[in-house]
Amino acid sequence: MPMQPEVSRPWRSSGVQKAWRRLGEPSSTSALVAWIYAPFGFLVALTLDRVIFGGSPWAWLGIAGLGQLAVLGTMPLLGLLLHRFLPSRAWSLATLITFLLVMIARGFVMEVTAVFMGLSSTVDWTHLWVSDVITQAGFLLVIAYRVSVRKEHANRMRMLEGERRELARLDLGLSQKIIELDERLAIQMGLTVEPRLRDIDSELNSVAAGGDPEHLIMSLQNFVDDDIRPMSRYLSEPVKLPPISAIPATKDEVEHISLPSTIVFSRMIWPIPAAVIVGLFTFGQVEWLATVLAALIYAPLLGVIIWLILEAVRRLSGERQVRLWWGVLLTIVLNAAVVAIGAGIVIALGSPTPQSALVRSLMGGALMGVLSAAATVTDVHENRGEEILRRHIEALSAAINVSKQRLWVVRRRLGYALHGSLQAALHVAAMRLSDHRIPNEEVVRSIRADIGAAVSKIKSGANEPCDVIQGCQDLASIWEGTCVVTWEVTPEATEALSASPTASECAIEVVVEAVQNSIRHGKATEVCVSISLTRDRLTVNVLDNGTSKTGVTGLGSRMMDELCVQWARVPLGSGTQLSAELMVG
């Protein structure tokens, strides 16, 4: 696979822009968000000041239930409308407006029901249109963000699993193809080649005894046409992988990931979300029980104090690891304590704060602690799942590269043996028999020996050791006088290549291809080859002083795609550099 240049995407680094984009996703207005909101809606109703608002908790639970029905009814409907009729660039803003509308609907249903039940004498329109709507829409915003994060994770997992399955299919297919190639050739040898060779052998005997060689010459030609050519044609055809039905699953491995025993404590501290959520949680309550001005002082001030303290704690704790469950407990206590301190400071500064708002602030702090701890543990868990799949993909990619190298080497060697050695031996035999109409025993013995040697070469898989250093030396000799070819192979690479004949043969093919390109197309007069090893990957670098031609693909590029994990040809100021990475199986 050719290497891709890194493309800078500055928007990726902007968390705010990313969060804003997330808000516009269809998942933000899904029924799932409305359902997750339900506990928050009920919690708000249950924490009303009983001295001011009459009615039993059950009555308020019922009212909150009706409010929840309003949320469930309006949110998916409005979401559907906005995604159908508005352009995608307007989705984020439209979603925000949708949240406000949904919460207005919820508040309206709850207020009217409260009046109808005699729990309230009038509808508090200020609270309905301003503070409660802002508080509740804020909850929706946070929920929608988490739903979007989870959806993105689920999509990523689906994509990674799809990629893994595809690679697993390819890996199995390639492994089976390598086995099949050997088996097919063995069967074809047994079915057609060996009987033919036996016939030729007996005909050679009769020719040696003075028989007419004409029929033998014909047999040799038919052998090439009928049996050898189809076999070499099969080897030169594009590889067609067999169908694979059973692909090993990783589902259990991914689904049964144990939670980590320790966690970096600072990851569980979320200063800004904590400030926003606690601020939102208390804003409506203060406005309801005091004034809008009091709410506008209390909530933002509390939020800023929470943010400053939590940010300080987060920085101080650095990368310190704590036991998971201690970390969760500590996070809940920390958030509640910080909110208490913050509320104390705000009150000390003279902010008019109703007592129930203070209670709600503390609840908000504890709730934030639970949420941030749970979300962090979930994130860690999900990231481990993705990591497992990525490791599988990496391992499969490496295995596939090794299989492709093996397949390529086997096909090429057998192709050479069949098309070259055996076919040449048969052609030479036919020519010698034509030249010696009455061949002597020596000629017959020589023909038999040539054919026998070629057949042995095929049966042994045409395995011959391949030495990269020797290959570089040969290359330098071939081009001597035209181009100076120098090379350097690190000791680690030499050791790895001597243990892997396949990688060795592929590496020298890559070097030959690169050097020949440099000289033939780039008119290079100096080429420097370096081969090194990093972990289990071989890096081949070929640097020349020639001109560069990019964008031209041919057989060489296809071969490089087959043999390399990745490769790139980069034009330099005064030459070209080819870099290729190969697995060492």
Add this chain to the structure above:
Amino acid sequence: MTDENRNERSEVPLGELPTDVMWRMALDGTIEFVSSEVYEVRGISAEEAKAQMLEQILTPESAINSAAYMQALAEAASKGEELIPFTGFLTYLRADGSTYECEVQAVPQVGEDGTVKLLGISRGLIT
């Protein structure tokens, strides 16, 4: 299938048509290898095909003929007599229950340990 079609196909060297299935089999009927082209002609993967018994591969009549040939081959091998190759027509069963007629060539091969294996190619006929 017309004679003309059969002749055209018989001119193509064995192993070259996409419907040529190569296989290796022990004399007890165990399939040791079958090429992946089996999927195209029988609708099952090579792994599935390898796991099948002769009765699941061939129609009853063809299975009887095959079994008879292999029994004769086993007897000839035990007596040290010449092992005769098989050339003939066999009818295979497909995954969907339909049948598929093939021209089959099989050659007995004696291994270094003296065991006899059958190497074969089944070439589908145009019907």
